[in-house]
Amino acid sequence: MIFSKEPLLKVMGMTKYFGDRVGCRDISFELWPGEVLGIVGESGSGKTTLLNTLSYHLEPTRGIILYWSEQQGLVDLGQLSESQIRYLMRTEWGMVRQNPREGLRMRVSAGANIGERLMALGVRHYGRIRKEVQKWLERVEIDTDRANDLPETFSGGMLQRLQIARNLVTQPRLVLMDEPTGGLDVSVQARLLDLLRALVAEFNLSLIVVTHDLAVVRLLTHRLLVMRHGEIVESGLTDQLLDDPHHPYTQLLVSSVIQV
Amino acid sequence: MRGPLKLQPKMKSKSVPLQEGYNFAYLDEGTKRMIRRTLLKAIAIPGHQIPFGSREMPLPLGWGTGGIQITAALIGPDDILKVIDQGADDTTNAISIKKLFVKTTGVQITERTEKATLIQTRHRIPETPLKEGQVIIYQVPIPEPLRFLEPREPETRKMHALADYGLMYVKLYEDISTHGRIATAFMYPVLVHHRYIASPSPIPRFDNPKMDRMPALQLFGAGREKRIYAIPPYTTVKSLDFEDYPFEIEKWDQQCALCGSRESYLDEIIKDDQGGRLFVCSDTDYCQQRREKGKNASPSEVVAMKAVRRKKGDETT
Amino acid sequence: METRLQAEDIQKTFILYLQGGKKLNVLKRVYLTLGAGECVALTGPSGIGKSTFLRVLYANYKPDSGRVLVFHRGQWINTVEADPYHILDVRRYTIGYVSQFLRVIPRVPALDIVAEPLQRLGLSPDESRLQAQDLLRRLNIPESLWEVSPTTFSGGEQQRINLARSLIYPYSILLLDEPTASLDEKNRAVVIQLIREAVARGTAIVGVFHDREVRETLATREFDVSTEGTE
Ligand SMILES: Nc1ncnc2c1ncn2[C@@H]1O[C@H](COP(=O)(O)OP(=O)(O)O)[C@@H](O)[C@H]1O
Ligand SMILES: [Mg+2]
Ligand SMILES: [Zn+2]
Numbered sequence: 001m002i003f004s005k006e007p008l009l010k011v012m013g014m015t016k017y018f019g020d021r022v023g024c025r026d027i028s029f030e031l032w033p034g035e036v037l038g039i040v041g042e043s044g045s046g047k048t049t050l051l052n053t054l055s056y057h058l059e060p061t062r063g064i065i066l067y068w069s070e071q072q073g074l075v076d077l078g079q080l081s082e083s084q085i086r087y088l089m090r091t092e093w094g095m096v097r098q099n100p101r102e103g104l105r106m107r108v109s110a111g112a113n114i115g116e117r118l119m120a121l122g123v124r125h126y127g128r129i130r131k132e133v134q135k136w137l138e139r140v141e142i143d144t145d146r147a148n149d150l151p152e153t154f155s156g157g158m159l160q161r162l163q164i165a166r167n168l169v170t171q172p173r174l175v176l177m178d179e180p181t182g183g184l185d186v187s188v189q190a191r192l193l194d195l196l197r198a199l200v201a202e203f204n205l206s207l208i209v210v211t212h213d214l215a216v217v218r219l220l221t222h223r224l225l226v227m228r229h230g231e232i233v234e235s236g237l238t239d240q241l242l243d244d245p246h247h248p249y250t251q252l253l254v255s256s257v258i259q260v
Numbered sequence: 261m262r263g264p265l266k267l268q269p270k271m272k273s274k275s276v277p278l279q280e281g282y283n284f285a286y287l288d289e290g291t292k293r294m295i296r297r298t299l300l301k302a303i304a305i306p307g308h309q310i311p312f313g314s315r316e317m318p319l320p321l322g323w324g325t326g327g328i329q330i331t332a333a334l335i336g337p338d339d340i341l342k343v344i345d346q347g348a349d350d351t352t353n354a355i356s357i358k359k360l361f362v363k364t365t366g367v368q369i370t371e372r373t374e375k376a377t378l379i380q381t382r383h384r385i386p387e388t389p390l391k392e393g394q395v396i397i398y399q400v401p402i403p404e405p406l407r408f409l410e411p412r413e414p415e416t417r418k419m420h421a422l423a424d425y426g427l428m429y430v431k432l433y434e435d436i437s438t439h440g441r442i443a444t445a446f447m448y449p450v451l452v453h454h455r456y457i458a459s460p461s462p463i464p465r466f467d468n469p470k471m472d473r474m475p476a477l478q479l480f481g482a483g484r485e486k487r488i489y490a491i492p493p494y495t496t497v498k499s500l501d502f503e504d505y506p507f508e509i510e511k512w513d514q515q516c517a518l519c520g521s522r523e524s525y526l527d528e529i530i531k532d533d534q535g536g537r538l539f540v541c542s543d544t545d546y547c548q549q550r551r552e553k554g555k556n557a558s559p560s561e562v563v564a565m566k567a568v569r570r571k572k573g574d575e576t577t
Numbered sequence: 578m579e580t581r582l583q584a585e586d587i588q589k590t591f592i593l594y595l596q597g598g599k600k601l602n603v604l605k606r607v608y609l610t611l612g613a614g615e616c617v618a619l620t621g622p623s624g625i626g627k628s629t630f631l632r633v634l635y636a637n638y639k640p641d642s643g644r645v646l647v648f649h650r651g652q653w654i655n656t657v658e659a660d661p662y663h664i665l666d667v668r669r670y671t672i673g674y675v676s677q678f679l680r681v682i683p684r685v686p687a688l689d690i691v692a693e694p695l696q697r698l699g700l701s702p703d704e705s706r707l708q709a710q711d712l713l714r715r716l717n718i719p720e721s722l723w724e725v726s727p728t729t730f731s732g733g734e735q736q737r738i739n740l741a742r743s744l745i746y747p748y749s750i751l752l753l754d755e756p757t758a759s760l761d762e763k764n765r766a767v768v769i770q771l772i773r774e775a776v777a778r779g780t781a782i783v784g785v786f787h788d789r790e791v792r793e794t795l796a797t798r799e800f801d802v803s804t805e806g807t808e
Binding site for chain 1: 409418421422423424425426427429430431433434436437438501502503504505
Binding site: 007030032035190191193194197201218219222223236237238239240243244246248251252255 | 591592593594595632636637638639660661662664665680682683684685696697
C-alpha cells in the first residue's frame with residue numbers, strides 16, 4: 001500500500017429515505033487509497049442502500065460525498081451531472097453485484113462483458129480490446145478459451161470473477177461489492193478472497209465490501225462499519241471491532257458466529 | 261441546407277374524385293399536424309427518436325404503418341409517390357400502400373426514383389442517387405438499435421441522452437469474436453451527426469453509405485412502437501466499426517442476370533424447378549432503366565423474374 | 578536511550594452486554610515508557626491483564642482512556658485516537674506483534690505469509706521470499722512445508738511462522754505474547770537468540786514470557802501491569 005496524504009472518499013451525514021422509511025441515515029466515514037472497508041449488519045440494515053446511494057444509483061436525501069478523483073481532483077458527487085457520474089462510475093469506480101446476473105450482461109460473451117467498459121470509453125480497436133480481455137481473464141483465473149462463452153455456462157465463482165474482471169479492466173480506484181462471496185462454496189470463497197487481496201495490493205485498490213460473513217471481514221477488510229436499522233452503530237479498525245466490540249449489537253454479532 | 265425542406269403539403273385547388281367518407285390521405289388534419297410537428301422536432305435533433313401518437317391505419321401493423329402515417333401527413337395532391345418493398349415496386353405490400361394513397365389522395369404514382377417527390381420504402385434505398393427536394397420515408401419495425409442488448413427502455417433512453425454507447429460496440433465485438441468479421445448484414449447501426457446512434461431500419465448494410473450526406477431528407481416511422489426519427493439532408497451518417505475491422509459493404513462475384521450491373525445490390529433467386537439460381541438487381545426500377553438503355557436480358561426472363569418477385573412480396577415485414 | 582513508545586494513564590474496562598452488562602475493570606491507570614533496546618517483561622498472575630495491555634499497545638483493544646504514543650516515521654502518533662488508516666501504517670512500519678495464535682488466510686503458503694510484511698513495504702516478491710527462506714531455515718521449518726498453508730501445521734510450527742512474520746522486518750517496537758510457549762528446547766533457543774539480536778539492534782520489546790528462564794535471559798526489566806502508576 002502506498003501511503004497517501006488524502007483520503008479517496010469522504011462521506012458526511014449521508015441519508016437516504018424511501019418516503020418516510022429510512023434506507024440509511026447519517027452515514028459518515030472516510031476511505032483511503034488501498035483501503036478495504038467492510039460493512040456488516042443483519043439483512044435489512046441498509047447495507048445495499050448505502051452502496052447504491054454512495055454510487056448515486058440512488059439520490060441521497062441529505063449529505064455530502066466527496067471523492068478525490070484522479071482526473072478531476074476533489075469532486076462533490078452531488079454537484080456532478082448524471083453523465084459525469086456515469087463517466088466516473090465506468091472509469092474510476094466499479095460495482096460488483098451480489099447477483100452476477102445484475103452485474104453482468106448475460107446475453108453476451110464473457111469477453112464482451114470485459115470489453116464493454118473499454119468500448120464505452122472510446123477504445124475502437126478490436127485487437128487491443130481482445131488483448132485486454134485475455135489479460136483479465138487470466139488475471140481472474142478464468143481459462144482464456146472461455147472468452148466467447150456466454151456467462152450462462154459459468155459456475156457461481158467464475159461469474160463473480162468475471163464481474164470483477166469486467167470492473168477492473170479500466171483500472172478503477174474504488175470498487176463497491178455487495179456480498180461478493182455470498183452463495184459460494186467455502187473453497188470457492190477462499191479463492192475469491194485470495195484474488196481480491198492480491199488485486200487490492202497490486203492496484204492499490206480501495207474496496208467497500210458489504211458482507212455478512214465475518215471471516216471475509218477478518219481476512220479482507222481494514223476498516224469496518226457495523227450497521228443496524230440504517231445507521232452505523234460502531235466503526236473503526238476491523239480487528240479492534242471484532243476483538244473488542246463496544247456496542248451491544250456488535251458484541252452480539254461477533255458472538256453469534258463461530259469464532260473466525 | 262440547400263433545397264427547400266418540403267414539410268407542408270402542396271395543397272392546390274385541383275380536386276380529385278376520392279374515396280368517399282375519408283379525409284385526404286386517410287388521416288384527419290389534426291393527426292397530420294401532430295405528426296408534422298413531431299417530424300420537425302425529429303429533424304431538429306438528427307437521429308433522436310421522438311414519440312408520437314401513432315394511429316390505426318387500414319393496413320395491419322407490420323405493414324409499415326409508421327411510414328404510411330408519415331407519408332399521409334406530408335403528401336399533397338401535387339406529390340409524386342413511389343413505394344418500394346425490398347427494392348421492388350410491385351410486391352403485395354408496396355401495391356397495397358400505393359392503392360391506399362391513390363384512393364385517398366389521387367396523387368400520381370411512379371416507379372422512377374428520380375421522378376418521385378416522396379419515396380416510401382421497406383428494406384432498401386434506391387440505387388439511383390436521391391436528390392435535393394426528395395423525401396425518403398423508411399418503414400421501421402424496431403427503432404431502438406440498443407434493444408437487442410438492453411431491453412429496458414428507460415435504460416436505453418438514458419444511454420442515448422448521455423451518448424453512453426459502449427454497448428453498441430459490444431454487438432460488433434461479438435460479431436468479430438464469433439464470425440471473424442462484422443457479420444451484421446441488416447439494420448447495421450449508424451452514428452448520426454456525430455451524436456445519436458440510430459437504426460437505419462432493416463436495409464442491407466450495402467445501403468448504409470447512401471445515407472451519409474444524402475441530399476434528400478430521410479424520415480423514419482415506427483408505427484407499432486410509436487417513434488419517429490429523421491436525418492436532414494447532407495447530414496454525416498457513419499456506420500459503426502473498429503479501426504482494425506473497418507465497415508465494408510457486401511460484394512458479389514456475380515452481375516445482374518437482367519441488366520448486367522456490377523454495382524447494385526443483388527438478390528439471389530431460384531430460377532426453375534431444377535434449383536437453378538441467378539442474381540438480379542433488388543431495385544426493379546434501376547434494373548428496368550438500365551435495360552431500357554439497352555443492356556442485356558431476354559423478355560422471357562423478365563416475365564419469370566416478375567413472377568418470382570411477386571411471390572416473394574407476399575411475405576410481410 | 579531514545580523513547581519509542583509511551584503509554585499514559587491506560588484504563589481498560591470490558592462491558593459484557595451479553596452477560597447483563599457485567600463490567601471487568603482490567604487495567605487501571607497504567608503508565609509505561611519504553612526505550613530503544615529495552616525488553617520489558619510484563620508480570621503478574623494469569624488473568625491480570627498482560628495480554629490485554631499488549632493488545633492496547635497494538636491498538637487491537639481500545640482503552641477507556643489514556644494515550645499510546647508511538648514514535649512512527651519521525652513523528653509521535655497517539656494510536657488511541659488515530660484513524661484506522663494511520664494505525665495500519667504504524668503496524669506496517671513500526672510495531673510488530675506476535676500473538677498466541679496464528680491467523681492466516683487459507684490457501685496462502687507459509688513462505689508467502691512470512692514474506693508478506695516485506696512485500697507490503699514495497700520489496701520485490703523474489704527478494705521478500707528469499708529473506709523469508711533464510712528466516713524459516715533458521716527457525717527449523719522444514720523446506721517441505723514452505724509451500725504449504727500453515728493452517729494444518731502443529732502448534733509449535735504455527736508459532737514459529739507467527740514469529741517469523743514479525744522478525745523478518747526490523748520493526749522498532751515488538752510486542753510478544755508468550756512467543757516460546759509451545760516450542761521445544763531447541764527451537765526455544767533459536768527464538769531467544771533471534772530476539773536478542775533484535776534487542777541488540779535497538780528494537781524496543783514488550784513481552785509476556787511465561788517461562789521464567791526465558792524471561793530472565795531476555796528481559797532488561799520487569800513491569801507489573803497491576804501497578805497503578807503515576808510514572
Ligand atoms: N475481548 C475481550 N472481551 C471481554 N473480556 C476480555 C477480552 N479480552 C480479555 N478479557 C478479559 O480481561 C481479563 C484479562 O485477560 P488477559 O489480558 O488475557 O490476562 P493475562 O494475559 O494477564 O492472562 C480477563 O478477565 C479476560 O477474560
Ligand atoms: Mg495472556
Ligand atoms: Zn439489374
